[in-house]
Amino acid sequence: MSVLIITEQSDKKIKKQSLESISYGVAVSKLLNVDAIAIVLGPSDDVLSSLGEYGVKKVIHQQTIGSIFSDSRSASILLNSICDQEKAQMIIFSNSLFGKSVAPRLSVKLKAGLVTGAVKLPEISNGFSVRRSVFSGKAFADVKITTPTKIITLNANAFEINKTRGNAEVIESNIEITPSNITVIETKKNEGNISLADADKVISGGRGLKGPENWGMIEELAKLLGAATACSRPVADSNWRPHHEHVGQTGVAISPNLYIAVGISGAIQHLAGVNRSKTIVVINNDPEAPFFKAADYGIVGDAFQVMPKIIEAVKNLG
Amino acid sequence: MKILVCISRTPDTTAKISFIEQNTKFNPEGVQWIINPYDEWYALVRAIELKEKDASTIIHLINIGTNENEAIIRKALALGGDEAIRVDSGIDDAYHISEQIANVAKDGYDMILTGKETIDHNGSAIGGMVAEMLDCNYISLATKLDIENGNAIVSREIEGGEERLSAPFPIVISCQKGMAEARIPNMRGIMAARTKPLKVLAASANETHTSINNFDLPPAKAGVKLIPADTPELLVKLLREEAKAI
Numbered sequence: 001m002s003v004l005i006i007t008e009q010s011d012k013k014i015k016k017q018s019l020e021s022i023s024y025g026v027a028v029s030k031l032l033n034v035d036a037i038a039i040v041l042g043p044s045d046d047v048l049s050s051l052g053e054y055g056v057k058k059v060i061h062q063q064t065i066g067s068i069f070s071d072s073r074s075a076s077i078l079l080n081s082i083c084d085q086e087k088a089q090m091i092i093f094s095n096s097l098f099g100k101s102v103a104p105r106l107s108v109k110l111k112a113g114l115v116t117g118a119v120k121l122p123e124i125s126n127g128f129s130v131r132r133s134v135f136s137g138k139a140f141a142d143v144k145i146t147t148p149t150k151i152i153t154l155n156a157n158a159f160e161i162n163k164t165r166g167n168a169e170v171i172e173s174n175i176e177i178t179p180s181n182i183t184v185i186e187t188k189k190n191e192g193n194i195s196l197a198d199a200d201k202v203i204s205g206g207r208g209l210k211g212p213e214n215w216g217m218i219e220e221l222a223k224l225l226g227a228a229t230a231c232s233r234p235v236a237d238s239n240w241r242p243h244h245e246h247v248g249q250t251g252v253a254i255s256p257n258l259y260i261a262v263g264i265s266g267a268i269q270h271l272a273g274v275n276r277s278k279t280i281v282v283i284n285n286d287p288e289a290p291f292f293k294a295a296d297y298g299i300v301g302d303a304f305q306v307m308p309k310i311i312e313a314v315k316n317l318g
Numbered sequence: 319m320k321i322l323v324c325i326s327r328t329p330d331t332t333a334k335i336s337f338i339e340q341n342t343k344f345n346p347e348g349v350q351w352i353i354n355p356y357d358e359w360y361a362l363v364r365a366i367e368l369k370e371k372d373a374s375t376i377i378h379l380i381n382i383g384t385n386e387n388e389a390i391i392r393k394a395l396a397l398g399g400d401e402a403i404r405v406d407s408g409i410d411d412a413y414h415i416s417e418q419i420a421n422v423a424k425d426g427y428d429m430i431l432t433g434k435e436t437i438d439h440n441g442s443a444i445g446g447m448v449a450e451m452l453d454c455n456y457i458s459l460a461t462k463l464d465i466e467n468g469n470a471i472v473s474r475e476i477e478g479g480e481e482r483l484s485a486p487f488p489i490v491i492s493c494q495k496g497m498a499e500a501r502i503p504n505m506r507g508i509m510a511a512r513t514k515p516l517k518v519l520a521a522s523a524n525e526t527h528t529s530i531n532n533f534d535l536p537p538a539k540a541g542v543k544l545i546p547a548d549t550p551e552l553l554v555k556l557l558r559e560e561a562k563a564i
């Protein structure tokens with residue numbers, strides 16, 4: 001019996017979100033009194049035995065992966081084999097594009113109950129239940145899984161990375177990848193910046209910024225803080241910013257450590273996509289803007305006056 | 319081309335979220351129900367656009383739910399779609415719902431479209447489960463969909479960029495923003511919807527894997543700490559020293 005943690009990499013390095021999943025999976029494995037095993041997919045520049053520092057006993061490294069990140073079918077067949085081999089009783093994914101694509105398929109294959117978007121460790125005193133985020137961040141549900149094998153996808157920034165000491169045994173795996181009938185026609189990179197879904201910090205602008213020509217200060221602050229940029233829906237709809245930056249109920253839902261909203265009123269549909277952020281900062285010249293009610297820090301003031309000073313202060317931080 | 323669009327009923331985006339019966343049930347009092355926006359704006363409207371390009375396209379809608387859902391099914395039919403199927407079930411488990419959809423979908427549909435998630439459960443699980451049950455391809459979180467030379471051409475956002483994929487039918491696709499522009503039903507559509515067939519089927523199985531124990535609301539925020547507009551550097555200091563966010 002074991003807990004398997006499916007990790008993901010970015011530029012051949014384990015993603016931060018996956019380190020959160022590993023820490024979560026290790027904590028779950030302690031609850032269940034079984035071993036935690038991390039699965040690493042594709043070539044890696046990380047020293048994989050050092051994943052033992054997060055508490056896993058074993059790392060299974062599958063080098064050849066074909067196009068499993070574009071084809072959920074071959075991905076789920078591969079992971080199914082590994083689950084069988086390791087007698088997995090629990091599988092942890094990040095609630096990422098890959099997790100969302102593959103976990104539901106694997107759940108059908110293994111007849112394993114699935115909880116997506118978990119935000120807490122399971123409760124095992126009375127059955128097995130997991131807390132997840134529902135109603136677009138406005139509530140939580142405690143969901144009971146009634147099957148012996150279980151799959152959980154973990155929300156970003158919901159679980160603290162826990163690093164101590166240790167060394168994991170690394171096992172090279174050579175499972176043959178099922179051929180895919182999905183063809184990747186092309187992949188495009190978005191210009192330069194950090195991807196929103198994975199970002200630890202996000203700087204977001206709304207209609208209060210008046211026009212696309214005023215986004216320089218958003219971009220500058222984002223660059224200084226290593227943050228991604230985002231926007232409200234009307235901003236994307238007016239083509240001031242690209243659509244992939246639109247956050248909210250009908251755009252991307254994010255849960256970064258820090259969300260700074262500049263010139264955004266805080267409509268309920270906007271909040272639904274950002275209310276899981278750990279620290280929310282609102283800059284708005286209207287003291288009545290609803291966003292202040294959801295904020296941790298606020299400045300009532302003109303963004304065009306305030307932002308340059310914030311940028312200065314960040315530069316002076318050193 | 320035969321398309322099955324999955325339609326879910328959700329509370330309106332502005333609905334007040336509260337719970338009853340010891341926090342085990344959503345409180346429906348005063349709540350306006352809508353078609354889940356991802357299902358409507360993106361999946362359904364894109365299917366309608368494809369039918370406008372190729373009139374031979376057939377669009378069926380499917381909803382798993384009780385008869386309370388018929389109002390939103392009619393609304394979806396008013397936007398477009400040839401007929402609707404409702405599988406009568408009150409069970410809220412993703413595996414169960416997927417099994418009902420797959421059971422209908424196996425009868426000759428080329429494409430099964432869902433929204434990327436519902437705005438109440440936020441599960442994002444149905445599309446993948448249905449695809450696995452049908453043993454066909456699944457592309458999640460699609461932002462564009464076209465049909466070329468008998469293949470689905472799908473774009474979706476990946477980490478830091480976008481990929482464009484080509485895949486044969488049958489296929490399940492979950493849809494999000496970018497797919498289509500929202501529409502409002504017109505009078506003709508509303509009239510036509512009244513007479514479009516709405517078939518009701520009995521649920522075909524009742525296996526479930528999960529159930530909701532209870533709900534909870536997040537703790538209220540402590541309240542905003544306001545920083546005077548003339549000292550924004552204080553904000554930066556607090557973010558570093560107090561919130562440890564930068």
Ligand SMILES: Cc1cc2nc3c(=O)[nH]c(=O)nc-3n(C[C@H](O)[C@H](O)[C@H](O)COP(=O)(O)OP(=O)(O)OC[C@H]3O[C@@H](n4cnc5c(N)ncnc54)[C@H](O)[C@@H]3O)c2cc1C
Binds near residue numbers: 208231262265
């Ligand atoms: C079904 C549905 C789904 C929706 N989904 C989304 C969604 O996913 N995401 C989303 O964002 N919206 C969504 N919306 C739209 C939402 O209701 C709001 O209309 C939108 O969020 C408003 O965007 P905004 O805050 O940028 O603009 P506004 O509401 O116009 O707010 C601009 C703000 O800027 C402030 N401001 C103006 N000048 C300055 C200045 N010089 N300095 C500082 N502040 C200034 C103003 O005080 C105001 O608060 C949805 C709506 C519906 C009906």
